[in-house]
Amino acid sequence: MSKIIPCICIPSSGQVKAKFAVSLASLMCCVGSTKLREGVEEQRINVYLLEGSNIAENRIKLVKRAIEAGGTHIVFIDDDMSFSNDLLHRLLAHRLPIVACNYPRRRPHKGFVAGKLDGSIMATTAASTGLEEALWTGFGFAVIEVEVFQRIALPWFINAWITEAQGFTTEDLPFCAKAREAGYRILIDHDASKQLQHCGAYEYGWDDPIIELRVGDEADDVSVD
Numbered sequence: 475m476s477k478i479i480p481c482i483c484i485p486s487s488g489q490v491k492a493k494f495a496v497s498l499a500s501l502m503c504c505v506g507s508t509k510l511r512e513g514v515e516e517q518r519i520n521v522y523l524l525e526g527s528n529i530a531e532n533r534i535k536l537v538k539r540a541i542e543a544g545g546t547h548i549v550f551i552d553d554d555m556s557f558s559n560d561l562l563h564r565l566l567a568h569r570l571p572i573v574a575c576n577y578p579r580r581r582p583h584k585g586f587v588a589g590k591l592d593g594s595i596m597a598t599t600a601a602s603t604g605l606e607e608a609l610w611t612g613f614g615f616a617v618i619e620v621e622v623f624q625r626i627a628l629p630w631f632i633n634a635w636i637t638e639a640q641g642f643t644t645e646d647l648p649f650c651a652k653a654r655e656a657g658y659r660i661l662i663d664h665d666a667s668k669q670l671q672h673c674g675a676y677e678y679g680w681d682d683p684i685i686e687l688r689v690g691d692e693a694d695d696v697s698v699d
């Protein structure tokens with residue numbers, strides 16, 4: 475592809491983390507000075523933020539806006555992430571329909587947001603490297619080709635009720651299921667995953683011992699945040 479137009483889509487509750495703002499500004503500077511990937515002749519980047527309490531609806535509206543603007547890629551970045559300035563370059567270099575980062579949940583001992591193909595939690599460790607296919611993932615930092623949304627029926631994002639757990643999933647999981655049904659693989663880049671943090675009152679990094687799952691903790695939790 476000689477032209478690339480990634481659209482950064484930020485579904486926000488209105489509480490933007492300071493480190494997110496600095497990370498986004500740094501990323502924009504990197505895009506302005508460096509080709510997004512080899513062979514690109516024309517590139518530009520759009521940034522859209524939509525504030526509201528319904529994150530699923532925010533994501534849908536953001537994607538529609540990006541498609542109307544002629545975007546080639548949807549780049550979901552949550553406003554509670556901090557990341558390296560070349561993280562977008564790293565993910566785009568794979569030329570994959572769906573590629574994302576794995577990151578810790580913002581609660582102690584709840585593990586990571588991505589799931590292995592067998593349904594267990596996917597951890598990013600010191601030994602983790604390269605790409606790994608996931609059953610689901612959170613979209614704190616994810617790159618998705620526009621074509622994926624054009625092939626999947628609305629609603630792209632919705633909170634699904636899980637009877638066994640008596641709770642709702644986050645909006646990311648049903649999208650991942652639809653994408654897989656449409657024939658797309660969801661890939662996690664473990665190396666890129668080590669270049670971002672999930673920011674809260676405590677900053678959770680990929681190698682923090684507090685994120686390790688404890689026996690019995692996983693079964694009662696169906697969310698990825």
